[in-house]
Amino acid sequence: GDSVTQMEGPVTLSEEAFLTINCTYTATGYPSLFWYVQYPGEGLQLLLKATKADDKGSNKGFEATYRKETTSFHLEKGSVQVSDSAVYFCALKWETSGSRLTFGEGTQLTVNP
Amino acid sequence: GAVVSQHPSWVICKSGTSVKIECRSLDFQATTMFWYRQFPKQSLMLMATSNEGSKATYEQGVEKDKFLINHASLTLSTLTVTSAHPEDSSFYICSARGWGSYNEQFFGPGTRLTVL
Numbered sequence: 001g002d003s004v005t006q007m008e009g010p011v012t013l014s015e016e017a018f019l020t021i022n023c024t025y026t027a028t029g030y031p032s033l034f035w036y037v038q039y040p041g042e043g044l045q046l047l048l049k050a051t052k053a054d055d056k057g058s059n060k061g062f063e064a065t066y067r068k069e070t071t072s073f074h075l076e077k078g079s080v081q082v083s084d085s086a087v088y089f090c091a092l093k094w095e096t097s098g099s100r101l102t103f104g105e106g107t108q109l110t111v112n113p
Numbered sequence: 114g115a116v117v118s119q120h121p122s123w124v125i126c127k128s129g130t131s132v133k134i135e136c137r138s139l140d141f142q143a144t145t146m147f148w149y150r151q152f153p154k155q156s157l158m159l160m161a162t163s164n165e166g167s168k169a170t171y172e173q174g175v176e177k178d179k180f181l182i183n184h185a186s187l188t189l190s191t192l193t194v195t196s197a198h199p200e201d202s203s204f205y206i207c208s209a210r211g212w213g214s215y216n217e218q219f220f221g222p223g224t225r226l227t228v229l
Contacts, residue, residue, distance in 0.1 A: 004156075036220075043117060043206070043220035044157075089157070101218060103157040 006104035023090035031092040033073040119221035136207030142187035143209035
C-alpha cells in the first residue's frame with residue numbers, strides 16, 4: 001500500500017540555518033503531496049502542496065518540489081527562524097480518494113536563537 | 114477562518130469507563146469529518162471517516178463497537194471510546210472538510226487520552 005517516510009527527528013538548528021527535511025513516498029502512480037505543520041498546542045496546518053510531477057509548492061519561505069524520479073518531496077527553507085519550531089508532516093493523497101491522507105511520522109524541528 | 118476545535122484537550126479515565134471526545138467546526142459547515150490516532154513519534158493513522166447524517170466508515174482493523182463515531186450535525190462529530198483500556202491511551206486528532214474554499218481537511222488540536 002501507499003506509505004510516506006520522513007527523516008527521523010528531532011532536528012535542532014540555529015536561527016538562520018538552512019533546513020532540509022527529507023520525505024519519500026511509495027505509491028503506484030502520482031498522488032498529490034503535502035507538507036503540514038503542527039505548532040505546539042495547535043492543529044495541523046497545511047503548509048504547501050504539489051499536485052503533479054515537477055510542481056514546486058511554496059509558502060512562508062518553505063519550498064518542496066515533487067520529484068517523481070526519486071519519489072521525493074523534500075522540504076527546504078533557506079533561513080529558519082525560532083518561530084518555525086514545530087512538527088512537520090509529509091503526506092500524500094489521491095484526488096479520487098475523497099481527501100484521504102496518508103501521513104509520514106512527523107519530524108520535530110527546534111530552532112534555537 | 115476554518116477553525117476546528119476539540120474538547121477536551123486531555124482526559125484521564127479509569128479502565129473500563131467510556132470517554133467522549135468532541136470535534137467542532139467553528140466557522141464552517143463540515144460535510145465530512147475524519148478521526149485519527151497518533152502514537153508517540155508515529156504517524157497519524159486514519160481511524161474512520163464520517164459524513165453528516167450517515168454512518169461512519171471505519172478503516173480496517175478499527176473496532177467500530179469500541180470507537181463509536183457520531184456526526185449528527187454539520188458542525189459536530191463525537192468519538193466515544195467505550196470500555197477504555199490502557200492500550201487505548203493515545204492522541205486523537207479530528208479534521209473537518211466542507212464545501213468550496215473549505216474543501217480540504219482542517220485539523221483540530223488533538224485530545225490526549227490516558228487510561229489508567
